[in-house]
Amino acid sequence: MTEDGPVNAQPHDELLSIGVFAARARLSPKALRLYDRLGLLEPAYVDEVSGYRYYRVDQVERARTVALLRRLDMPLAGIAEMVRLDGERAALSLDAYWAGIEERFAEQRTLAAYLRGRLSGRNAELYATFEVKTVDVPETHVLSETRHVVAGELAAWIGPSAERLEKAAKECGGIAAPHFVVYHADVTEESDGPAESCVPVVDAEAARAWAAAQGRASDAKVRVEPAHRLAYTRITKAQVAYPQIIAAYDAVEAWAAERGLTITGPCREVYFADWGRSGPEDEVCDVAFPVSAG
Structure with missing residues:
Protein backbone atom coordinates (compact mmCIF):
# COMPACT_ATOMS: atom_id res chain seq x y z
CA MET A 1 0.00 0.00 0.00
CA LEU A 85 -24.21 -4.79 -4.26
CA ASP A 86 -24.71 -7.61 -6.75
CA GLY A 87 -26.63 -6.96 -9.98
CA GLU A 88 -30.20 -7.59 -8.81
CA ARG A 89 -29.82 -5.89 -5.45
CA ALA A 90 -28.12 -2.94 -7.10
CA ALA A 91 -31.04 -2.62 -9.52
CA LEU A 92 -33.55 -2.69 -6.63
CA SER A 93 -31.50 -0.07 -4.81
CA LEU A 94 -31.63 2.14 -7.90
CA ASP A 95 -35.41 1.63 -8.12
CA ALA A 96 -35.82 2.79 -4.52
CA TYR A 97 -33.62 5.83 -5.10
CA TRP A 98 -35.50 6.85 -8.24
CA ALA A 99 -38.89 6.37 -6.60
CA GLY A 100 -37.79 8.88 -3.98
CA ILE A 101 -36.67 11.30 -6.70
CA GLU A 102 -40.03 11.04 -8.49
CA GLU A 103 -41.88 11.60 -5.22
CA ARG A 104 -39.87 14.75 -4.58
CA PHE A 105 -40.48 15.93 -8.16
CA ALA A 106 -44.22 15.42 -7.69
CA GLU A 107 -44.14 17.44 -4.46
CA GLN A 108 -42.12 20.20 -6.11
CA ARG A 109 -44.46 20.25 -9.12
CA THR A 110 -47.44 20.73 -6.82
CA LEU A 111 -45.62 23.37 -4.82
CA ALA A 112 -44.62 25.21 -7.99
CA ALA A 113 -48.26 25.30 -9.14
CA TYR A 114 -49.31 26.61 -5.74
CA LEU A 115 -46.58 29.27 -5.74
CA ARG A 116 -47.53 30.30 -9.27
CA GLY A 117 -51.02 31.08 -8.04
CA ARG A 118 -49.69 32.82 -4.96
CA LEU A 119 -47.29 35.02 -6.92
CA SER A 120 -49.92 35.88 -9.53
CA GLY A 121 -52.58 36.66 -6.94
CA ARG A 122 -54.91 33.92 -8.18
CA ASN A 123 -54.85 31.77 -5.05
CA ALA A 124 -58.21 33.20 -3.97
CA GLU A 125 -59.73 30.88 -6.57
CA LEU A 126 -57.93 27.94 -4.95
CA TYR A 127 -59.02 28.92 -1.44
CA ALA A 128 -62.63 28.98 -2.61
CA THR A 129 -62.44 25.24 -3.23
CA PHE A 130 -62.09 24.64 0.53
CA GLU A 131 -65.25 24.80 2.65
CA VAL A 132 -64.38 26.35 6.02
CA LYS A 133 -66.56 25.85 9.11
CA THR A 134 -66.29 26.44 12.84
CA VAL A 135 -66.82 24.15 15.80
CA ASP A 136 -66.74 24.73 19.57
CA VAL A 137 -64.47 22.32 21.40
CA PRO A 138 -64.96 21.83 25.17
CA GLU A 139 -62.14 21.73 27.70
CA THR A 140 -60.57 18.28 27.84
CA HIS A 141 -57.56 16.48 29.23
CA VAL A 142 -55.15 15.05 26.71
CA LEU A 143 -52.26 12.64 26.72
CA SER A 144 -49.57 14.23 24.59
CA GLU A 145 -46.13 13.49 23.15
CA THR A 146 -43.96 16.34 21.88
CA ARG A 147 -41.19 15.85 19.36
CA HIS A 148 -38.82 17.96 17.27
CA VAL A 149 -39.23 16.63 13.72
CA VAL A 150 -38.66 17.94 10.20
CA ALA A 151 -41.23 17.45 7.44
CA GLY A 152 -39.68 14.23 6.14
CA GLU A 153 -39.92 12.63 9.59
CA LEU A 154 -43.55 13.50 10.32
CA ALA A 155 -45.22 10.47 8.74
CA ALA A 156 -42.93 8.06 10.60
CA TRP A 157 -43.72 9.73 13.92
CA ILE A 158 -47.41 10.72 13.81
CA GLY A 159 -48.88 7.24 13.32
CA PRO A 160 -46.80 5.43 15.96
CA SER A 161 -47.27 8.29 18.46
CA ALA A 162 -51.05 8.05 18.02
CA GLU A 163 -50.89 4.29 18.64
CA ARG A 164 -48.85 4.75 21.82
CA LEU A 165 -51.16 7.44 23.17
CA GLU A 166 -54.38 5.63 22.24
CA LYS A 167 -53.11 2.48 23.99
CA ALA A 168 -52.39 4.52 27.12
CA ALA A 169 -55.79 6.23 26.87
CA LYS A 170 -57.50 2.87 27.48
CA GLU A 171 -56.17 3.10 31.04
CA CYS A 172 -57.58 6.62 31.36
CA GLY A 173 -61.26 5.90 30.84
CA GLY A 174 -60.99 5.68 27.06
CA ILE A 175 -60.57 8.07 24.12
CA ALA A 176 -62.78 11.16 24.31
CA ALA A 177 -62.18 12.62 20.83
CA PRO A 178 -60.02 12.05 17.72
CA HIS A 179 -56.25 12.21 17.77
CA PHE A 180 -54.79 15.57 16.72
CA VAL A 181 -51.36 17.11 16.12
CA VAL A 182 -50.50 20.67 17.19
CA TYR A 183 -47.67 22.48 15.39
CA HIS A 184 -46.12 24.86 17.91
CA ALA A 185 -43.68 26.12 15.25
CA ASP A 186 -43.12 25.50 11.54
CA VAL A 187 -42.29 21.95 10.52
CA THR A 188 -40.47 22.02 7.18
CA GLU A 189 -37.29 20.50 5.79
CA GLU A 190 -35.36 23.24 7.61
CA SER A 191 -37.48 23.74 10.75
CA ASP A 192 -38.23 21.01 13.30
CA GLY A 193 -41.22 22.40 15.16
CA PRO A 194 -41.83 21.08 17.75
CA ALA A 195 -45.03 19.17 17.03
CA GLU A 196 -47.31 17.72 19.70
CA SER A 197 -49.34 14.55 19.19
CA CYS A 198 -52.48 14.54 21.39
CA VAL A 199 -55.23 12.09 22.36
CA PRO A 200 -58.14 13.42 24.48
CA VAL A 201 -59.09 11.11 27.37
CA VAL A 202 -62.33 10.58 29.29
CA ASP A 203 -61.06 10.39 32.88
CA ALA A 204 -58.78 13.24 33.94
CA GLU A 205 -58.00 11.73 37.37
CA ALA A 206 -57.09 8.39 35.82
CA ALA A 207 -54.89 10.19 33.29
CA ARG A 208 -52.99 12.02 36.02
CA ALA A 209 -52.57 8.78 37.98
CA TRP A 210 -51.32 7.02 34.86
CA ALA A 211 -48.78 9.78 34.16
CA ALA A 212 -47.54 9.71 37.76
CA ALA A 213 -47.09 5.94 37.58
CA GLN A 214 -45.10 6.23 34.35
CA GLY A 215 -42.73 8.86 35.72
CA ARG A 216 -39.82 9.44 33.38
CA ALA A 217 -40.27 6.07 31.71
CA SER A 218 -42.67 7.58 29.17
CA ASP A 219 -42.56 10.57 26.81
CA ALA A 220 -46.31 11.02 27.26
CA LYS A 221 -47.59 13.88 29.42
CA VAL A 222 -51.01 14.95 30.64
CA ARG A 223 -52.27 18.49 30.11
CA VAL A 224 -55.49 20.45 29.88
CA GLU A 225 -56.67 21.52 26.45
CA PRO A 226 -58.75 24.69 27.07
CA ALA A 227 -62.16 25.17 25.54
CA HIS A 228 -61.91 26.95 22.21
CA ARG A 229 -63.51 27.53 18.83
CA LEU A 230 -61.86 26.01 15.78
CA ALA A 231 -62.05 27.25 12.20
CA TYR A 232 -61.36 24.23 10.03
CA THR A 233 -61.55 22.70 6.58
CA ARG A 234 -61.86 18.99 5.87
CA ILE A 235 -59.36 17.44 3.46
CA THR A 236 -58.74 14.09 1.80
CA LYS A 237 -55.88 11.69 2.40
CA ALA A 238 -54.22 12.84 -0.85
CA GLN A 239 -54.40 16.46 0.30
CA VAL A 240 -52.67 15.70 3.61
CA ALA A 241 -49.35 15.30 1.80
CA TYR A 242 -46.90 18.18 1.81
CA PRO A 243 -47.04 20.63 0.04
CA GLN A 244 -50.71 20.13 -0.90
CA ILE A 245 -51.76 20.72 2.71
CA ILE A 246 -50.30 24.25 2.65
CA ALA A 247 -53.22 25.46 0.55
CA ALA A 248 -55.69 24.17 3.14
CA TYR A 249 -53.94 26.03 5.96
CA ASP A 250 -53.80 29.23 3.90
CA ALA A 251 -57.48 28.86 3.01
CA VAL A 252 -58.51 28.69 6.68
CA GLU A 253 -56.32 31.68 7.56
CA ALA A 254 -57.76 33.71 4.66
CA TRP A 255 -61.34 32.75 5.63
CA ALA A 256 -60.75 33.87 9.24
CA ALA A 257 -59.17 37.16 8.14
CA GLU A 258 -62.10 37.96 5.85
CA ARG A 259 -64.49 37.60 8.80
CA GLY A 260 -62.42 39.59 11.26
CA LEU A 261 -61.56 36.57 13.39
CA THR A 262 -58.32 36.41 15.37
CA ILE A 263 -56.22 33.27 15.32
CA THR A 264 -55.47 32.54 18.97
CA GLY A 265 -53.27 29.46 18.84
CA PRO A 266 -51.07 27.22 16.72
CA CYS A 267 -52.39 25.30 13.73
CA ARG A 268 -53.41 21.68 14.11
CA GLU A 269 -54.51 18.61 12.20
CA VAL A 270 -57.35 16.47 13.56
CA TYR A 271 -57.29 12.87 12.30
CA PHE A 272 -60.80 11.41 12.58
CA ALA A 273 -60.66 8.47 10.13
CA ASP A 274 -58.90 5.11 9.92
CA TRP A 275 -55.80 6.11 7.94
CA GLY A 276 -54.86 2.61 6.85
CA ARG A 277 -58.30 1.82 5.43
CA SER A 278 -58.83 5.19 3.77
CA GLY A 279 -58.28 5.78 0.07
CA PRO A 280 -56.67 8.87 -1.52
CA GLU A 281 -60.04 10.63 -2.01
CA ASP A 282 -61.49 9.79 1.42
CA GLU A 283 -61.78 12.62 3.94
CA VAL A 284 -59.47 11.89 6.85
CA CYS A 285 -58.32 15.15 8.43
CA ASP A 286 -59.44 18.59 9.58
CA VAL A 287 -56.91 21.39 9.13
CA ALA A 288 -57.72 23.90 11.85
CA PHE A 289 -56.84 27.06 13.80
CA PRO A 290 -58.27 28.20 17.16
CA VAL A 291 -60.07 31.53 16.57
CA SER A 292 -61.96 34.21 18.48
CA ALA A 293 -64.04 37.22 17.48
CA GLY A 294 -62.20 40.54 17.47
Whole structure:
Protein backbone atom coordinates (compact mmCIF):
# COMPACT_ATOMS: atom_id res chain seq x y z
CA MET A 1 0.00 0.00 0.00
CA THR A 2 1.30 3.45 -0.91
CA GLU A 3 0.11 6.89 0.13
CA ASP A 4 -1.85 7.20 -3.13
CA GLY A 5 -3.54 3.79 -3.27
CA PRO A 6 -3.15 0.02 -3.32
CA VAL A 7 -0.47 -1.84 -5.22
CA ASN A 8 -2.33 -4.82 -6.60
CA ALA A 9 -0.21 -5.61 -9.63
CA GLN A 10 2.89 -4.61 -11.58
CA PRO A 11 2.24 -2.31 -14.56
CA HIS A 12 2.25 -3.99 -17.94
CA ASP A 13 0.69 -3.56 -21.33
CA GLU A 14 -2.82 -4.51 -20.16
CA LEU A 15 -2.99 -1.64 -17.64
CA LEU A 16 -4.11 1.82 -18.69
CA SER A 17 -2.67 5.11 -17.49
CA ILE A 18 -5.11 7.42 -15.72
CA GLY A 19 -5.32 9.67 -18.80
CA VAL A 20 -6.18 6.82 -21.20
CA PHE A 21 -8.56 5.24 -18.70
CA ALA A 22 -10.29 8.58 -18.05
CA ALA A 23 -10.92 9.01 -21.78
CA ARG A 24 -12.40 5.51 -22.11
CA ALA A 25 -14.50 5.88 -18.96
CA ARG A 26 -15.67 9.38 -19.99
CA LEU A 27 -14.45 10.80 -16.69
CA SER A 28 -11.84 13.37 -15.81
CA PRO A 29 -8.63 12.38 -14.01
CA LYS A 30 -9.76 14.68 -11.20
CA ALA A 31 -12.97 12.69 -10.82
CA LEU A 32 -11.01 9.42 -10.80
CA ARG A 33 -8.80 10.69 -8.00
CA LEU A 34 -11.90 11.65 -6.00
CA TYR A 35 -13.52 8.25 -6.59
CA ASP A 36 -10.30 6.61 -5.44
CA ARG A 37 -10.31 8.57 -2.17
CA LEU A 38 -13.95 7.61 -1.57
CA GLY A 39 -13.34 3.95 -2.34
CA LEU A 40 -15.65 3.99 -5.36
CA LEU A 41 -13.00 3.04 -7.90
CA GLU A 42 -9.49 2.24 -6.76
CA PRO A 43 -6.63 1.95 -9.27
CA ALA A 44 -5.31 -1.52 -10.03
CA TYR A 45 -1.79 -0.24 -9.44
CA VAL A 46 -0.08 2.89 -8.13
CA ASP A 47 3.58 3.42 -8.96
CA GLU A 48 5.51 3.77 -5.71
CA VAL A 49 8.00 6.23 -7.17
CA SER A 50 5.95 8.44 -9.48
CA GLY A 51 2.54 8.04 -7.83
CA TYR A 52 0.97 7.42 -11.27
CA ARG A 53 -2.28 5.50 -11.22
CA TYR A 54 -3.04 2.60 -13.58
CA TYR A 55 -6.34 0.85 -14.22
CA ARG A 56 -7.45 -2.45 -15.74
CA VAL A 57 -9.57 -2.51 -18.88
CA ASP A 58 -12.33 -4.38 -17.03
CA GLN A 59 -12.71 -1.42 -14.64
CA VAL A 60 -14.09 0.77 -17.44
CA GLU A 61 -17.63 -0.58 -17.01
CA ARG A 62 -17.70 0.24 -13.30
CA ALA A 63 -16.30 3.70 -13.96
CA ARG A 64 -19.01 4.41 -16.55
CA THR A 65 -21.68 3.14 -14.16
CA VAL A 66 -20.45 5.53 -11.47
CA ALA A 67 -20.49 8.40 -13.98
CA LEU A 68 -24.05 7.59 -15.07
CA LEU A 69 -25.28 7.37 -11.48
CA ARG A 70 -23.80 10.79 -10.85
CA ARG A 71 -25.89 12.11 -13.78
CA LEU A 72 -28.93 11.03 -11.72
CA ASP A 73 -27.64 13.36 -8.97
CA MET A 74 -27.07 10.38 -6.71
CA PRO A 75 -24.84 11.31 -3.75
CA LEU A 76 -21.39 9.73 -3.79
CA ALA A 77 -22.12 7.94 -0.51
CA GLY A 78 -25.17 6.31 -2.11
CA ILE A 79 -23.15 5.27 -5.15
CA ALA A 80 -20.52 3.74 -2.89
CA GLU A 81 -23.18 1.57 -1.26
CA MET A 82 -24.81 0.63 -4.56
CA VAL A 83 -21.67 -0.49 -6.39
CA ARG A 84 -20.94 -2.94 -3.58
CA LEU A 85 -24.21 -4.79 -4.26
CA ASP A 86 -24.71 -7.61 -6.75
CA GLY A 87 -26.63 -6.96 -9.98
CA GLU A 88 -30.20 -7.59 -8.81
CA ARG A 89 -29.82 -5.89 -5.45
CA ALA A 90 -28.12 -2.94 -7.10
CA ALA A 91 -31.04 -2.62 -9.52
CA LEU A 92 -33.55 -2.69 -6.63
CA SER A 93 -31.50 -0.07 -4.81
CA LEU A 94 -31.63 2.14 -7.90
CA ASP A 95 -35.41 1.63 -8.12
CA ALA A 96 -35.82 2.79 -4.52
CA TYR A 97 -33.62 5.83 -5.10
CA TRP A 98 -35.50 6.85 -8.24
CA ALA A 99 -38.89 6.37 -6.60
CA GLY A 100 -37.79 8.88 -3.98
CA ILE A 101 -36.67 11.30 -6.70
CA GLU A 102 -40.03 11.04 -8.49
CA GLU A 103 -41.88 11.60 -5.22
CA ARG A 104 -39.87 14.75 -4.58
CA PHE A 105 -40.48 15.93 -8.16
CA ALA A 106 -44.22 15.42 -7.69
CA GLU A 107 -44.14 17.44 -4.46
CA GLN A 108 -42.12 20.20 -6.11
CA ARG A 109 -44.46 20.25 -9.12
CA THR A 110 -47.44 20.73 -6.82
CA LEU A 111 -45.62 23.37 -4.82
CA ALA A 112 -44.62 25.21 -7.99
CA ALA A 113 -48.26 25.30 -9.14
CA TYR A 114 -49.31 26.61 -5.74
CA LEU A 115 -46.58 29.27 -5.74
CA ARG A 116 -47.53 30.30 -9.27
CA GLY A 117 -51.02 31.08 -8.04
CA ARG A 118 -49.69 32.82 -4.96
CA LEU A 119 -47.29 35.02 -6.92
CA SER A 120 -49.92 35.88 -9.53
CA GLY A 121 -52.58 36.66 -6.94
CA ARG A 122 -54.91 33.92 -8.18
CA ASN A 123 -54.85 31.77 -5.05
CA ALA A 124 -58.21 33.20 -3.97
CA GLU A 125 -59.73 30.88 -6.57
CA LEU A 126 -57.93 27.94 -4.95
CA TYR A 127 -59.02 28.92 -1.44
CA ALA A 128 -62.63 28.98 -2.61
CA THR A 129 -62.44 25.24 -3.23
CA PHE A 130 -62.09 24.64 0.53
CA GLU A 131 -65.25 24.80 2.65
CA VAL A 132 -64.38 26.35 6.02
CA LYS A 133 -66.56 25.85 9.11
CA THR A 134 -66.29 26.44 12.84
CA VAL A 135 -66.82 24.15 15.80
CA ASP A 136 -66.74 24.73 19.57
CA VAL A 137 -64.47 22.32 21.40
CA PRO A 138 -64.96 21.83 25.17
CA GLU A 139 -62.14 21.73 27.70
CA THR A 140 -60.57 18.28 27.84
CA HIS A 141 -57.56 16.48 29.23
CA VAL A 142 -55.15 15.05 26.71
CA LEU A 143 -52.26 12.64 26.72
CA SER A 144 -49.57 14.23 24.59
CA GLU A 145 -46.13 13.49 23.15
CA THR A 146 -43.96 16.34 21.88
CA ARG A 147 -41.19 15.85 19.36
CA HIS A 148 -38.82 17.96 17.27
CA VAL A 149 -39.23 16.63 13.72
CA VAL A 150 -38.66 17.94 10.20
CA ALA A 151 -41.23 17.45 7.44
CA GLY A 152 -39.68 14.23 6.14
CA GLU A 153 -39.92 12.63 9.59
CA LEU A 154 -43.55 13.50 10.32
CA ALA A 155 -45.22 10.47 8.74
CA ALA A 156 -42.93 8.06 10.60
CA TRP A 157 -43.72 9.73 13.92
CA ILE A 158 -47.41 10.72 13.81
CA GLY A 159 -48.88 7.24 13.32
CA PRO A 160 -46.80 5.43 15.96
CA SER A 161 -47.27 8.29 18.46
CA ALA A 162 -51.05 8.05 18.02
CA GLU A 163 -50.89 4.29 18.64
CA ARG A 164 -48.85 4.75 21.82
CA LEU A 165 -51.16 7.44 23.17
CA GLU A 166 -54.38 5.63 22.24
CA LYS A 167 -53.11 2.48 23.99
CA ALA A 168 -52.39 4.52 27.12
CA ALA A 169 -55.79 6.23 26.87
CA LYS A 170 -57.50 2.87 27.48
CA GLU A 171 -56.17 3.10 31.04
CA CYS A 172 -57.58 6.62 31.36
CA GLY A 173 -61.26 5.90 30.84
CA GLY A 174 -60.99 5.68 27.06
CA ILE A 175 -60.57 8.07 24.12
CA ALA A 176 -62.78 11.16 24.31
CA ALA A 177 -62.18 12.62 20.83
CA PRO A 178 -60.02 12.05 17.72
CA HIS A 179 -56.25 12.21 17.77
CA PHE A 180 -54.79 15.57 16.72
CA VAL A 181 -51.36 17.11 16.12
CA VAL A 182 -50.50 20.67 17.19
CA TYR A 183 -47.67 22.48 15.39
CA HIS A 184 -46.12 24.86 17.91
CA ALA A 185 -43.68 26.12 15.25
CA ASP A 186 -43.12 25.50 11.54
CA VAL A 187 -42.29 21.95 10.52
CA THR A 188 -40.47 22.02 7.18
CA GLU A 189 -37.29 20.50 5.79
CA GLU A 190 -35.36 23.24 7.61
CA SER A 191 -37.48 23.74 10.75
CA ASP A 192 -38.23 21.01 13.30
CA GLY A 193 -41.22 22.40 15.16
CA PRO A 194 -41.83 21.08 17.75
CA ALA A 195 -45.03 19.17 17.03
CA GLU A 196 -47.31 17.72 19.70
CA SER A 197 -49.34 14.55 19.19
CA CYS A 198 -52.48 14.54 21.39
CA VAL A 199 -55.23 12.09 22.36
CA PRO A 200 -58.14 13.42 24.48
CA VAL A 201 -59.09 11.11 27.37
CA VAL A 202 -62.33 10.58 29.29
CA ASP A 203 -61.06 10.39 32.88
CA ALA A 204 -58.78 13.24 33.94
CA GLU A 205 -58.00 11.73 37.37
CA ALA A 206 -57.09 8.39 35.82
CA ALA A 207 -54.89 10.19 33.29
CA ARG A 208 -52.99 12.02 36.02
CA ALA A 209 -52.57 8.78 37.98
CA TRP A 210 -51.32 7.02 34.86
CA ALA A 211 -48.78 9.78 34.16
CA ALA A 212 -47.54 9.71 37.76
CA ALA A 213 -47.09 5.94 37.58
CA GLN A 214 -45.10 6.23 34.35
CA GLY A 215 -42.73 8.86 35.72
CA ARG A 216 -39.82 9.44 33.38
CA ALA A 217 -40.27 6.07 31.71
CA SER A 218 -42.67 7.58 29.17
CA ASP A 219 -42.56 10.57 26.81
CA ALA A 220 -46.31 11.02 27.26
CA LYS A 221 -47.59 13.88 29.42
CA VAL A 222 -51.01 14.95 30.64
CA ARG A 223 -52.27 18.49 30.11
CA VAL A 224 -55.49 20.45 29.88
CA GLU A 225 -56.67 21.52 26.45
CA PRO A 226 -58.75 24.69 27.07
CA ALA A 227 -62.16 25.17 25.54
CA HIS A 228 -61.91 26.95 22.21
CA ARG A 229 -63.51 27.53 18.83
CA LEU A 230 -61.86 26.01 15.78
CA ALA A 231 -62.05 27.25 12.20
CA TYR A 232 -61.36 24.23 10.03
CA THR A 233 -61.55 22.70 6.58
CA ARG A 234 -61.86 18.99 5.87
CA ILE A 235 -59.36 17.44 3.46
CA THR A 236 -58.74 14.09 1.80
CA LYS A 237 -55.88 11.69 2.40
CA ALA A 238 -54.22 12.84 -0.85
CA GLN A 239 -54.40 16.46 0.30
CA VAL A 240 -52.67 15.70 3.61
CA ALA A 241 -49.35 15.30 1.80
CA TYR A 242 -46.90 18.18 1.81
CA PRO A 243 -47.04 20.63 0.04
CA GLN A 244 -50.71 20.13 -0.90
CA ILE A 245 -51.76 20.72 2.71
CA ILE A 246 -50.30 24.25 2.65
CA ALA A 247 -53.22 25.46 0.55
CA ALA A 248 -55.69 24.17 3.14
CA TYR A 249 -53.94 26.03 5.96
CA ASP A 250 -53.80 29.23 3.90
CA ALA A 251 -57.48 28.86 3.01
CA VAL A 252 -58.51 28.69 6.68
CA GLU A 253 -56.32 31.68 7.56
CA ALA A 254 -57.76 33.71 4.66
CA TRP A 255 -61.34 32.75 5.63
CA ALA A 256 -60.75 33.87 9.24
CA ALA A 257 -59.17 37.16 8.14
CA GLU A 258 -62.10 37.96 5.85
CA ARG A 259 -64.49 37.60 8.80
CA GLY A 260 -62.42 39.59 11.26
CA LEU A 261 -61.56 36.57 13.39
CA THR A 262 -58.32 36.41 15.37
CA ILE A 263 -56.22 33.27 15.32
CA THR A 264 -55.47 32.54 18.97
CA GLY A 265 -53.27 29.46 18.84
CA PRO A 266 -51.07 27.22 16.72
CA CYS A 267 -52.39 25.30 13.73
CA ARG A 268 -53.41 21.68 14.11
CA GLU A 269 -54.51 18.61 12.20
CA VAL A 270 -57.35 16.47 13.56
CA TYR A 271 -57.29 12.87 12.30
CA PHE A 272 -60.80 11.41 12.58
CA ALA A 273 -60.66 8.47 10.13
CA ASP A 274 -58.90 5.11 9.92
CA TRP A 275 -55.80 6.11 7.94
CA GLY A 276 -54.86 2.61 6.85
CA ARG A 277 -58.30 1.82 5.43
CA SER A 278 -58.83 5.19 3.77
CA GLY A 279 -58.28 5.78 0.07
CA PRO A 280 -56.67 8.87 -1.52
CA GLU A 281 -60.04 10.63 -2.01
CA ASP A 282 -61.49 9.79 1.42
CA GLU A 283 -61.78 12.62 3.94
CA VAL A 284 -59.47 11.89 6.85
CA CYS A 285 -58.32 15.15 8.43
CA ASP A 286 -59.44 18.59 9.58
CA VAL A 287 -56.91 21.39 9.13
CA ALA A 288 -57.72 23.90 11.85
CA PHE A 289 -56.84 27.06 13.80
CA PRO A 290 -58.27 28.20 17.16
CA VAL A 291 -60.07 31.53 16.57
CA SER A 292 -61.96 34.21 18.48
CA ALA A 293 -64.04 37.22 17.48
CA GLY A 294 -62.20 40.54 17.47
